[in-house]
Amino acid sequence: MNFGPLEFAAFLRRKGAKKSESAAVKAAREAAPETVPTNRLSIVTGPGNLRTLARSAQVVAVSVYEAVAMNTPAASGSPGEVTVLVRPTLRPVVLVLSSHQTVQWRVDVLPGADLAAVLLSGYGESTVASAGNAPVSSIGGYYAFKRGSPEFKHLEDEVLRCTGRNIENFQSVYAGDSFEVGGD
Helix, strand or coil, X not given: CCCCHHHHHHHHHHCXXXXXXXXXXXXXXXXCCCCCCCCCCEECCCCCCHHHHHCCCEEEEEEEEEECCXXXXXXXXXXXXXXXXXXXXXXXXXXEEEECCCEEEEEEECCCCCEEEEEEEECCCCEEECCCCCCEEEEECCCCCCCCCHHHHHHHHHHHHHHCCCCCEEEEEEEECXXXXXXX
């Protein structure tokens, strides 16, 4: 049986390998700098604290098949950008971003708006920028284009599993470059 480095490390941890480490290994481990993750993206494997964040929030979903190719950067192979403007609302907002193609999502939060969390979903390796202090979590490869479709049902089921709430507002276009949410 072959183990990759991650599997082997997990195997050693399970077997309590730290107890049998040499003094040199222990010293090297203690001397190593603490690694701090540079990306706040997390993978959601269960409800965790998203349910707490979403308890009083409205869940708003924005979906594109692809970003609009402007000035041909998307045509060169780099992902296109889609901007989402979050306006102030009476309740906090959980923003669901869904795309079929890889998209660079830019979330602009206006003063007074309360963005509780961002859930990233889709088939490509999309990214999120400028989400303020809101946690960004990947919920898997769910892409929906039409409310009521089987794809929407899959996306909403996953959002419900993670947050305990259904999608209240859903906006979708084939190729988009900007959306506005909130403002109620």
